[in-house]
Amino acid sequence: MEQLYALITTEEPAKQDLYIKQAGNVLDFCTYFNSFSLKKWRQYTTLQTVTIKLSLDGLFEVTLLTVDREGEHILQREQARGAYEHTLKLSDIDGDLLGFRLEPLSVGARYLSGAYHGTASEWHDKKIGVGICTFKREKYVRRTMAVLSDFQKEHRWLSVLVVDNGSTLPVQEIPSLRVVHNRNYGGSGGFTRAMIEYVEEGRVDYILLMDDDIILEPSAIERTHSLLSCLKSEYRDSFLSGAMLSLEQPTIQYENTAYWGKIRLHGLGKGFHMDDLHDCVRNELLGSYPNQYGAWWYCCIPLHRIREIGYPLPVFLKGDDMEYGIRNHRPIMSMNGIAVWHQAFSTKISDVVNYYSDRNMLIINNYAAGCSWATFFLAVCGRFVKRLLQGRLMSLQILCKALADYNSGLQGITACRADDKMKEVQACAAASVSFSVVVQAAYAVICSILTYPKMHQQYAHFRKSELSDASFWKQYLHMEGAIDERIHKRTI
Known part of the structure; x- marks a missing residue:
């Protein structure tokens, strides 16, 4: 039997109801952090049983329950003191969540600690x-x-x-x-x-x-x-x-x-x-x-x-x-x-962050399922119209910069150091802007739409040719040999 996770609490009042709720003298562990995600453990894992282990000082009534969209379903009520343990087969119970409540039956009764344990058909400790x-x-x-x-x-x-x-x-x-x-x-x-x-x-x-x-x-x-x-x-x-x-x-x-x-x-x-x-x-x-x-x-x-x-x-x-x-x-x-x-x-949120958001969301259009020239068209035009209606000329200037860099492809984007590119964007966000930026932005939108097929091929090619292994990133980060040297030092 393996410990899955310990029951936990907090000293921060604003977070308390995520851990243990208290109604009168009843302690409710059917919460975000202390319930057991029955449906998910059954779906993702080979877990076969779950065991609730509690350490109690004094006499309590323990109420085990499951919860689903229809509400709460009581599984069992029993009295317990000292070391409490109850095991359930996952195949025998329905519900989305499993939890329990404790009601003290003796003066001064205290909950001390607890955990969920389980047995699985396959368990391999992962690092x-x-x-x-x-x-x-x-x-x-x-x-x-x-x-x-x-x-x-x-x-x-x-x-x-x-x-x-x-x-x-x-x-x-x-x-x-x-x-x-x-x-x-x-x-x-x-x-x-x-x-x-x-x-x-x-x-x-x-x-x-x-x-x-x-x-x-x-x-x-x-x-x-x-x-x-x-x-x-x-x-x-x-x-x-x-x-x-x-x-x-x-x-x-x-x-x-x-x-x-x-x-x-x-x-x-x-x-x-x-x-x-x-x-x-x-x-x-x-x-x-x-x-x-x-x-x-x-x-x-x-x-x-x-x-x-x-x-x-x-x-x-x-x-x-x-x-x-x-x-x-x-x-x-x-x-x-x-x-x-x-x-x-x-x-x-800032103009600099908006630059990366605009540029990179358009890049993602080249890789996401169901995306095409039509979705790219809507995304680019939507950004332009939104900023035009907002009346913020700087946001249009940032969009121009984002579109220009998008149209250079990842080869162009990575041709200079990424920290230098950040300085370029910061300078763009700090530069003066005039109404002519509206025309410039409209032109940049048209160019990006017309060149989409060519850029789409370039983005697909870059990911396939440059990112399949670590070679590009090692060169880009100037880290050639750094890892091998540290690994060698640890082995001598």
């Missing part, structure tokens, strides 16, 4: 390597590093690599927690560097890509490991996506997974109240869509799959995770309790 990309955000990344370092004390299967694009953290070569310096080639450069490091070392089974400024609940990693260790063969190639909860409103889900709808992005599970049991069930029942992906604030990728499908697009930021998830062309896995808190993206 996970975390890859974090950071740029001059020492306060945030050090916090995440501290959480992961503490987690590693009891979970030796986890290793951590921080790719520092700003080179402001000291280089660290401890095998379990490393820091390497990297050129500032954005999130795509940092995350790809982590992929290359782990692939060439070959010491892990999965790479968990993670933003530097998240708030992490370590239990998410524990259940990630358990799920991957008993995964069914049909999900061997799938990515596991963690949801994003709002840092400003910590019980609200910003997004579970998302998909590219040919013209714009569609987030799934937006605005769900994860302190509400009904929304916890809804969150487990979100459907699958073409061009679905998991964002890289928390996304676990099989190492072998990187070898098979190649490396991400060199697009600096915005869209690299989208295209890579779409490229994998496998079902995306997700589960309640596998999530991070992240600041709302509305606080990070």
